[in-house]
Amino acid sequence: MKQSIHTIIIGAGAAGMMAAAVAGQRGAKVLLIDHAAKIGEKIRISGGGRCNFTNMALDGSDASPFFVSQNPRFVRPAMSAYTAQDFMHILRAHRVRYHEKHKGQLFCDDSAQNIIDVLRVECDKGHVQWRTSCSVTGVRMINDSLGMRFELDTSTAGTWRCANLIIATGGLSIPAIGASGFGYALAEQFKHTIVPTAPALVPLTFAEWSKNGWAELAGLSLPVRISTGEGKKIMSFDEDILFSHKGLTGPAVLQISSYWQANTSIALNIQSDAHLEQLLCDGKLGAKIQLDTALSQLLPNVPKRLLNHILTRPEFEKYAKHKWADVSDKVLRQLAQHFNHWTLMPSGTEGYKKAEVTRGGVSVKELHNGTMASKLCDGLYFVGEVVDVTGWLGGYNFQWAWSSGVAAGRAVSERL
Numbered sequence: 072m073k074q075s076i077h078t079i080i081i082g083a084g085a086a087g088m089m090a091a092a093v094a095g096q097r098g099a100k101v102l103l104i105d106h107a108a109k110i111g112e113k114i115r116i117s118g119g120g121r122c123n124f125t126n127m128a129l130d131g132s133d134a135s136p137f138f139v140s141q142n143p144r145f146v147r148p149a150m151s152a153y154t155a156q157d158f159m160h161i162l163r164a165h166r167v168r169y170h171e172k173h174k175g176q177l178f179c180d181d182s183a184q185n186i187i188d189v190l191r192v193e194c195d196k197g198h199v200q201w202r203t204s205c206s207v208t209g210v211r212m213i214n215d216s217l218g219m220r221f222e223l224d225t226s227t228a229g230t231w232r233c234a235n236l237i238i239a240t241g242g243l244s245i246p247a248i249g250a251s252g253f254g255y256a257l258a259e260q261f262k263h264t265i266v267p268t269a270p271a272l273v274p275l276t277f278a279e280w281s282k283n284g285w286a287e288l289a290g291l292s293l294p295v296r297i298s299t300g301e302g303k304k305i306m307s308f309d310e311d312i313l314f315s316h317k318g319l320t321g322p323a324v325l326q327i328s329s330y331w332q333a334n335t336s337i338a339l340n341i342q343s344d345a346h347l348e349q350l351l352c353d354g355k356l357g358a359k360i361q362l363d364t365a366l367s368q369l370l371p372n373v374p375k376r377l378l379n380h381i382l383t384r385p386e387f388e389k390y391a392k393h394k395w396a397d398v399s400d401k402v403l404r405q406l407a408q409h410f411n412h413w414t415l416m417p418s419g420t421e422g423y424k425k426a427e428v429t430r431g432g433v434s435v436k437e438l439h440n441g442t443m444a445s446k447l448c449d450g451l452y453f454v455g456e457v458v459d460v461t462g463w464l465g466g467y468n469f470q471w472a473w474s475s476g477v478a479a480g481r482a483v484s485e486r487l
């Protein structure tokens with residue numbers, strides 16, 4: 072038997088649950104389908120189990136600088152219609168306690184499960200129906216006398232018809248907890264363009280990392296300015312890097328990974344405040360100490376292990392124990408350049424297994440920015456990570472999920 076309902080949402084993650092709660096509370100009959108047994112798994116594992124659920128910078132002012140997309144300005148209407156402060160308001164109403172950790176990033180005091188529970192209660196308030204462990208096996212366009220536009224076959228819930236279909240199936244990261252390419256395939260079925268996808272907010276890897284001895288620095292962390300790109304397209308972040316056995320990670324690297332393009336380099340400024348070249352060349356006059364001692368005195372904040380490692384590189388090795396005053400300005404300039412503009416060529420990333428998000432996705436050019444509605448197919452909506460919108464590290468991706476979910480939830484309820 073075929074059942075009909077006003078709105079079906081595929082994907083009970085952050086964006087799907089928010090869209091369902093909003094549409095349901097505004098009177099729409101909503102069915103939320105997820106192929107996973109447990110809902111909101113990414114919320115549960117996010118932010119080290121405490122979910123960095125938003126960022127206070129997303130206060131209704133221009134949000135586009137914090138997002139990567141073919142058109143970052145696409146996010147503006149949805150992000151200003153539903154802000155970080157709006158989401159904090161819901162959490163306060165549910166007595167969820169939270170705190171700011173770093174640069175406006177808000178985390179739960181107790182557990183990410185608090186957020187899942189809030190969304191669940193908000194969905195219940197909207198009388199949302201659920202089907203978990205249920206796969207959608209086919210979607211067709213129809214045009215029946217009740218105004219239904221889509222017919223869906225499911226693995227365990229039979230065939231359903233709906234007037235509005237919201238796709239909230241997320242990206243490709245962490246396939247082990249239910250990520251799938253379903254949303255992209257469905258978008259293509261309805262003639263949408265998919266901006267090529269790639270892992271983002273992901274550690275970077277480097278050829279011969281172990282052979283060159285860098286793996287020995289695993290566990291070492293330090294603040295840097297990291298950058299990639301050229302000219303007007305240069306992008307920089309001031310954050311920490313962390314050496315790992317495979318390459319580099321830490322917030323600075325995760326941030327830059329969303330901008331890094333294959334076969335291009337990244338640059339690290341390990342000592343952004345010091346004019347090291349000048350200090351090294353001017354300070355050597357009359358100095359009696361060795362170059363390695365001078366460097367550790369000039370750069371007290373750079374970990375010794377890293378200093379020693381750089382000084383054992385073939386181009387500097389023979390000078391490390393020389394008297395500082397005897398080392399030529401040319402070598403000192405080269406050394407300074409290494410600290411102020413250390414260029415590295417990543418060979419790749421740790422992939423979707425380790426990526427927090429997927430960049431690329433359903434092209435924003437074919438969606439209405441205030442509602443997330445498809446410009447190509449009446450009644451079809453895309454929300455959350457499946458869209459070509461990728462936020463910075465720091466709560467920006469969840470806020471995009473909430474704001475785009477609210478936009479679509481409101482839009483479908485206006486079609487009652």
Ligand SMILES: Cc1cc2nc3c(=O)[nH]c(=O)nc-3n(C[C@H](O)[C@H](O)[C@H](O)COP(=O)(O)OP(=O)(O)OC[C@H]3O[C@@H](n4cnc5c(N)ncnc54)[C@H](O)[C@@H]3O)c2cc1C
Nearest residue numbers: 082084085086106117118123241249253455456466468469
């Ligand atoms: C380890 C980790 C930590 C993170 N930490 C943070 C953080 O602290 N702050 C932040 O802002 N962002 C964080 N993110 C990113 C954030 O989790 C996502 O951007 C966000 O969850 C996207 O929401 P979404 O609803 O679009 O997709 P998801 O939350 O991924 O939900 C998609 C849902 O669709 C379901 N689904 C997929 N395919 C199908 C299908 N074929 N049929 C039915 N259902 C399907 C999935 O089971 C899932 O429930 C983190 C991500 C990871 C992986």
